[in-house]
Each structure stands twice: as C-alpha cells, then as structure tokens.
Amino acid sequence: MLSLFQNVQWLLAAGDSAHGGDHGGDAHAALAIEGLWFYIGLVVLISFGLMVMAKKEFGQRFFRTRISQYAEQLYIFIENLVVGIIGAHGRKYMPMIMTFWIVIFISNCVALFFPTSPTADLSFNLGMALIAVGYVQYEGMRANGVLGHFSHFAGPKMGLALIPINGMIFIIEIISETMKNVSLSLRLYGNIDGGHRAAVAMNELGEGANIPVGAFLLPVKLLTCVVQALIFCLLFCVYISLVTHHDHEEGHGHDHADDHGHDPVPATA
C-alpha cells in the first residue's frame, strides 16, 4: 500500500525530471524490486480479472457479454496470424502465445496510466525472452530429438573434410540463438522505456506554459503497446516455425525472417 502511494505521488511529479535523469533519480527508485513486484502484481490482477470475466460464459452457445466477445475476436485474430506463420500444427502453441500476448499487452497498457510498467524494466523482459527461447529449444528437441536439434545448428552435411566448417557454423548458430534472448528483450524494453523518455522530454517542453505536451503522445504509445505485443508473439512464432517445420508443408513465406540473415535450417536431411 505504501508503494502504491509512493507511485501515485511519483505520477503527480512525472512532469519533473522523473525519467530523464541520466543517473539515479526517481526512475530507478520506482524500478527497484518492490516497484517491479508492485507492477507485476497489478498486471497479474488485471489480466486474471479480465480472464475470469471472459470465462464466465465458457461453454455456452453464444457469448453475450462484451468482454467474452472481445476475447474471442482477439483469440481468432492471433490464431490466424499463428496459423499463417507456423502452419496448421501451430494451433497447439496457442496457449503459450496467447499468454505472452496478454501479459505483454496489459503490462504495456499499465504504462499508459501509471508512471512505469514491468515491460519498461529489462529484467522482466529478459525473463520472458528466456522463457520464450527456452520453450523454442524444448519444442525443437521434441520435434527433432535432442541430437537432431543440436545437429541443426551445425548446418548442412558437407562431408568429412569440412567438419571444421560445421564446427564454426555450430558456434555461430549457438551465439545467434543466445542473442535471440537479447534482441527479444531489448526490443520490448527499448520501445516502452523509449516511449516514457519521449513523453518526459515532451513534458519538459511545455513546462513553462503548464501544458502536458507529453499527453499527446498517448495515442502513439497505445499503438506501440499493441504492435510490440504482436511483434513479440510473431517473432516467437517465427522461431518455433524454424525449429519445427516439416517437409509436407508448403509456403514458408516467413522462414527467412531470421535475426541474422543466415540460411534457414534445412529440413531434416
């Protein structure tokens, strides 16, 4: 409760140099561990509340309340995207992807009403990225076997004389796999925290005239909220489709969208 009051106070003082300071300042105080847990609790509370309200009509013939209808539309929208990227077997990854979407979207939206949010903190994003990439490894091992999954990293079979090349490819692929964590987390963190910094900078612009210029940035930030949640899920889908695609499927339009531009891993040779 105390931290809530502190955060409300900080919200009132947000026009000052709350975020903008280069070292220390209130931004770091709010992102201390209690602040982070406060915001995570808030996100959990909101998302569970929404889900309970959406689940109330579960099993009925028609969804009559608005939240259930919105939740259904959202689910169908995401499912279409997922099936478009992964293929028909992507439906079994829907719970994971939907969870990521809800968590990221709600924590982004918390930043519209509160001074900061979990996704404006690098540790939360890194945790989510570790879960995502770890799950991708798990799915890859389940689809290709442990040995098959790791032999994917070594590139195509090129004969006995070129084994050193395969070793080098293996090292590079392992590095690129590790950098997926960094890229996923840093993208989300940079977008959300950068939005905050931009709002604070614009608030300083209108400080003399007492106009909250940064508030006009809110529509853009709302767009960023949706797009960033979507991008996290899309990249998660792309990573999954890279490790689990099969031969009998056609139309891998998105397989080349990998982070570092190397060739897509060939289907089990």
Next chain:
Amino acid sequence: MLPIALGMAALGCGIGLGLIGFAAMQGMARQPEAIGKMQTAMLIALAFVELVFLLTVFVGAGAFKG
C-alpha cells in the same frame, strides 16, 4: 558528439523503416487480397530495423557515456 551520432542513427533507421513501409504499401495497393500476409511480414521486418536503432540508443549511448 553524441547527439550528432544519435541523429545519424535515427536517419538510417528512418530510411530503413521508410523503405519497408514504401514496399509494403506498394505491394498492398497492387494486391489487396494479400494484405494480411504482407502486414505480418512487414511488422517482422520493422521490428528488426527498429532493434538496430534501439541497440544504438541504449547500448551504444550507454557505452559512449562511460
């Protein structure tokens, strides 16, 4: 020196994003039935270009400051 460097990074990022938007808009105008697929691919490409700029701002600028 840092503002100029950041401005140059923003310039490159802007050019990249503009190219992606340009190509995607053109493709959508020519084939309106493929809008869904194009939007997905466009978003992914936008994310990659944006990441470079974010790396510049958050990692590069932090390293520059010391």
